[in-house]
Amino acid sequence: MGAQLRVYKQKISSAQTTKKITKAMELIAASRIQKAMARVRASSPFARAVTRAVSAVATYSNVDHPLTREPETVHRSAVVIFSSDRGLAGAFNSQIMREALELAELIRSEGSEPVFYLIGRKAVGYFQFRGIAAAAEWTGDTDTPHFSTAEEISAALLEAFNRGGANGGVDEIHLVYNRFVSMMTQSPETVRLLPLEITESDETDAAGAVYPLYEFEPDAETVLDAILPVYIQSRVFNALLQSSAAKQAATQKAMKSASDNADKLITDYTRLRNNARQAEITQQIAEIVGGADALSSSK
Known part of the structure; x- marks a missing residue:
């Protein structure tokens, strides 16, 4: 899950850099x-x-x-x-x-x-x-x-x-x-x-x-x-x-269209990153709860 978050962050950074170039052009x-x-x-x-x-x-x-x-x-x-x-x-x-x-x-x-x-x-x-x-x-x-x-x-x-x-x-x-x-x-x-x-x-x-x-x-x-x-x-x-x-x-x-597409990519990748992060948090909470249940049942 952490690797997936890093991938989305890299894609967002790349899209933001592309947007800066196309906007300047x-x-x-x-x-x-x-x-x-x-x-x-x-x-x-x-x-x-x-x-x-x-x-x-x-x-x-x-x-x-x-x-x-x-x-x-x-x-x-x-x-x-x-x-x-x-x-x-x-x-x-x-x-x-x-x-x-x-x-x-x-x-x-x-x-x-x-x-x-x-x-x-x-x-x-x-x-x-x-x-x-x-x-x-x-x-x-x-x-x-x-x-x-x-x-x-x-x-x-x-x-x-x-x-x-x-x-x-x-x-x-x-x-x-x-x-x-x-x-x-x-x-x-x-x-x-x-x-x-x-x-x-x-x-x-x-x-x-x-x-x-x-x-x-x-x-x-x-x-x-x-x-x-x-x-x-x-x-x-x-x-x-x-x-x-x-x-x-x-x-x-063409550069206006490219900038708009970069904005759309940033929005899409940000949503995917947030979903992945939420899933990771949910998984961590589930693991904590499961571990706590396991400890309480073993006593």
């Missing part, structure tokens, strides 16, 4: 998520302005640009996967892997070959464990992404896109990342980045405004050459920021 994630959300909000005006500029040029220029031209045959499609460098985030990484592999299967069913570009150690480890080759990898900058990382990713993607699928590059580029919806919801999202799909409607157009007539100097194609890389960089950087905010929210939710 929950508070750290809660503080980081506010900064991540602020960065997402700060990047939105620039991203909207660049999107409006690209839409205006593409809508009113009628230029046949490589970044807006639909390929006749899609040989290879890039799948850019945004994961995290750290775990303990619930289903954050598993759901993005599932989304990316489903997209890869869809690409194969359409007669194209998926080419994977991996961001985050979790995606790299997942693909290495399964022996799946990747064209490029970026790790170590998913918690607080820097714009220089987005520039590197964009440059690699644009270089592969400009080469074309027939020459070892890619004909399409898809981004797969977790979008921050709320503190409780992080939604995996797939966006086709290139060839660029321009829509003429946005928030301003919905309010009744229209684009003004533009004159391009030196010409519309040169303007697109200058704006589209900036547009790609802003989209990639926004995906990095969205993924970072979603990861912190997923970590906070």
Whole structure:
């Protein structure tokens, strides 16, 4: 009985230690998520302005640009996967892997070959464990992404896109990342980045405004050459920021659940320990009473 009590005390101590760790990680994630959300909000005006500029040029220029031209045959499609460098985030990484592999299967069913570009150690480890080759990898900058990382990713993607699928590059580029919806919801999202799909409607157009007539100097194609890389960089950087905010929210939710489970374990083990101790006391009392009866009957 004494050994059983020691076991329950050890389990309670272990659960309490675990709770301290998960509670601290929950508070750290809660503080980081506010900064991540602020960065997402700060990047939105620039991203909207660049999107409006690209839409205006593409809508009113009628230029046949490589970044807006639909390929006749899609040989290879890039799948850019945004994961995290750290775990303990619930289903954050598993759901993005599932989304990316489903997209890869869809690409194969359409007669194209998926080419994977991996961001985050979790995606790299997942693909290495399964022996799946990747064209490029970026790790170590998913918690607080820097714009220089987005520039590197964009440059690699644009270089592969400009080469074309027939020459070892890619004909399409898809981004797969977790979008921050709320503190409780992080939604995996797939966006086709290139060839660029321009829509003429946005928030301003919905309010009744229209684009003004533009004159391009030196010409519309040169303007697109200058704006589209900036547009790609802003989209990639926004995906990095969205993924970072979603990861912190997923970590906070996972650590909150772990802390609650630790509380439940502590309560259960405390009840079991009390029951064992009560049983031990009852047994000791019974032994004392039995011994006293034996002594009195022998006289």
